[in-house]
Amino acid sequence: MGLSAVTVLGVDRPGVIAAVAGSLADCGVNIQDSTMTLLGGHVAMMLLVSGELSAVELEERVCAPDLVVTASAVSARPDFSRERTGLGYVLTVHGPDRPGIISAVSGVLAAVGGNITGMSTRLTGRLYVLIADVELPGLVDVAELMRRLAAVGSRLGSEITFRPAEPELL
Numbered sequence: 001m002g003l004s005a006v007t008v009l010g011v012d013r014p015g016v017i018a019a020v021a022g023s024l025a026d027c028g029v030n031i032q033d034s035t036m037t038l039l040g041g042h043v044a045m046m047l048l049v050s051g052e053l054s055a056v057e058l059e060e061r062v063c064a065p066d067l068v069v070t071a072s073a074v075s076a077r078p079d080f081s082r083e084r085t086g087l088g089y090v091l092t093v094h095g096p097d098r099p100g101i102i103s104a105v106s107g108v109l110a111a112v113g114g115n116i117t118g119m120s121t122r123l124t125g126r127l128y129v130l131i132a133d134v135e136l137p138g139l140v141d142v143a144e145l146m147r148r149l150a151a152v153g154s155r156l157g158s159e160i161t162f163r164p165a166e167p168e169l170l
Contacts, residue, residue, distance in 0.1 A: 003032075004055045005074045008045040010067035016043045020069075023062040027053055037120065048074070086115070086135035087142075088165035091149070093130040095158025097123050101130065104152045105160070112145055113137045128158070133165065 008020050017036060024031060029051035036045040053061065055071040062069045093105060106116060118133040136142070146162050153160035 001050045001052065002054065003048065003050050003074050003076050004053075004058055004071045006045075006047045006049055006058060006062065006069065006071045008043070008047075008062070008067055008069050010043055012038055012041055012043045016067070017045070020045060020047075020062060020067070024049060024051075027051060027058070027061050029053060029058070035118075086137055087140070089134045089136060089142075090163055090165050091130075091132045091134050092161045093128070093153070093156075093158050095128055095153070095156055096126055097128040098156065101128060101156055101158070104156060105130070105132075105149070108145070108148050108152055109134055109136075112140045114140070114145075134162075 006024075008016075010016060021031065024047075029049045031047050031049050033048040034045065036043065038044070049058070055073045058071040059069055062071075091105065091109075093101060095101075102119075102121070108114075109116060113136070115135045116132050117135050119130065120132075121128065121130045123129075136145075142162075149160045149162055
């Protein structure tokens with residue numbers, strides 16, 4: 001069975017997700033992992049799927065009006081379903097919109113080996129909001145990291161909070 005990464009972009013409307021999921025199911029393709037969101041009135045989906053179809057066949061067969069579908073073959077990762085061993089945190093940024101916010105915050109996290117495992121941003125009027133799930137290695141000095149994030153927030157004119165994540169219930 002092959003593994004493919006599929007992206008879908010288009011104007012949001014009722015039934016978009018149903019159309020894409022139905023096309024995949026009709027092809028005998030299994031959705032293993034996915035994320036879907038709205039971006040400025042457009043639906044954006046990223047899916048990791050498995051099945052007998054090649055990436056080219058997926059692009060041809062996953063159809064819904066007014067959608068751009070791309071697919072690429074990817075390699076299976078042996079640690080795909082591994083249990084996370086890092087420490088989970090939630091980072092939020094609230095402040096005026098400006099270029100470089102994501103770059104500045106993600107750079108501080110990357111410098112200590114932090115991994116952003118999920119992120120969402122929204123612009124409401126002039127207020128920019130970023131929420132990110134972050135995984136840190138166990139030996140990170142969290143107090144020092146918080147000081148560095150506060151300094152970045154000050155330079156951006158934004159408030160940055162960083163707190164331990166609540167345990168997820170699945």
